[in-house]
Every structure is written in C-alpha cells, then in structure tokens.
Amino acid sequence: MNGVSLDKNTLSLTVDEASYALKASIQPTYASNPAVTWRSSEPNVATVKEGMVTPVGTGKSIITATTTDGNKTAVCTVKVIPYAGENGTWDERQAEQSVAVDKTWRIKFSNKVDPESINRQNIMVLDSKNEPVEIEVKADAESDKIIQITPKDSYIKGEHYRLYLGAGLSSSSGKSLSQGILFSFYVE
Structure with a gap:
C-alpha cells in the first residue's frame, strides 16, 4: 500500500x-x-x-x-x-473605524433575543486566514435585546476579521433573522 x-x-x-x-x-x-x-x-x-x-x-x-x-x-x-438564510447570501457590513484588540461587540436587536439561539451554530469570528477565533458570547446583563461577543484572547493588531451572525439567531417569539449578517472589521 x-x-x-x-x-x-x-x-x-x-x-x-x-x-x-x-x-x-x-x-x-x-x-x-x-x-x-x-x-x-x-x-x-x-x-x-x-x-x-x-x-x-x-x-x-x-x-x-x-x-x-x-x-x-x-x-x-x-x-x-453559520447559516446565512434562505437566499444563501450575507448582509455584508463594515466597521467605519478600526477597533481595539480587546473589543467587546454589543449587538442590539429590535426584539428580545432567544437565549437558546445564542450559540456556536449562529455566531462566529474568522481571522484574515479564515481561522476561527475563540469567542465568548453571552446575553447582555442590562438588556435582553443585546448580545455581547468578546474574544477569549486579544485580536491581533493590524489584522482583518469577520464576525458572522447567522440566520438561526431568533427572538424570544421564535422569529429568526431573515438574512445572516457578515460584519468586517480591522484591529488597530
């Protein structure tokens, strides 16, 4: 053989x-x-x-x-x-400014977020080499309409990243995002 x-x-x-x-x-x-x-x-x-x-x-x-x-x-x-949604495309957005190495993203939704949908299947960050970044994702302590996304280790200065919010994220009433969101950002 x-x-x-x-x-x-x-x-x-x-x-x-x-x-x-x-x-x-x-x-x-x-x-x-x-x-x-x-x-x-x-x-x-x-x-x-x-x-x-x-x-x-x-x-x-x-x-x-x-x-x-x-x-x-x-x-x-x-x-x-994550799943992008039925049409298979992402709503692509870009940060207007560079972010700090320890940036905690606070993503606000129009309705209360179903805590069961805040998981690895619906949220991820990839670095410029398409490698997954270890993140901590949790519901915000002050509002049930906000989730927080923090890197477990610092982002690397001078690198580009992509944050994926999959269409599987849903409100407490069961309504999912119609289209996943792909958010690009740069670390200063």
Whole structure:
C-alpha cells in the first residue's frame, strides 16, 4: 500500500447544510484491503461516517481517512460557518473605524433575543486566514435585546476579521433573522 488521498483538501460548509461525501482513493488501486476508517478532530463542528461529512456547529475540524492496511492517512480541513438564510447570501457590513484588540461587540436587536439561539451554530469570528477565533458570547446583563461577543484572547493588531451572525439567531417569539449578517472589521 503506497497511500491514500482525498478528493478535497479543504471544504467549507454551512451549519444545517446537507452532508458532503468525501472520496478516498487508495494507491495502488489493486491494494488487498482498500478499506479506510474516518475520524473528525472536532465532532462538535463536523462529524464523519464512511466519508459523509456533516456540519454540526461553527468552527474548524480536521477529517482524517486512515487505511486499515498500512496505516497511511489523508486529511481534509473542514470549516463550518453559520447559516446565512434562505437566499444563501450575507448582509455584508463594515466597521467605519478600526477597533481595539480587546473589543467587546454589543449587538442590539429590535426584539428580545432567544437565549437558546445564542450559540456556536449562529455566531462566529474568522481571522484574515479564515481561522476561527475563540469567542465568548453571552446575553447582555442590562438588556435582553443585546448580545455581547468578546474574544477569549486579544485580536491581533493590524489584522482583518469577520464576525458572522447567522440566520438561526431568533427572538424570544421564535422569529429568526431573515438574512445572516457578515460584519468586517480591522484591529488597530
């Protein structure tokens, strides 16, 4: 057995999107045992079963295919972003000014936000390399119409970031955003 390869090295999916079938190719094709096992580094982001990758929550996961004969591996980096809405496009906005490295975003909605919808599937931040940024998201202590988003570690000066607010965010009455919001910002 010489090795294994996948049809994709990187894959971008959306929360609630249909599963994607990764295809593994074994070399040589006449290998006596062409079976592979599959593993996800972050099952809370993407699961995998027999090559079917299912997005579960926002973030990044490494999907690994390992041959059962020869222990060769191939990987695919999967990034999962929030659901944009039925039309599949984002309402794109840009910060007018650069922000501080420890910026806490206070996002105000017109109605009370359902606390159950304030989660990883609906909110994420990506850096300029499309890597997920660890954030803390919580309801505001003073108003049930505001959520706060803070980086767990400081943002990096001179970098661009994107904050995603997915269409799965909803009010306490059950009404969801009609379109996800993509907010770009720069750190001073």
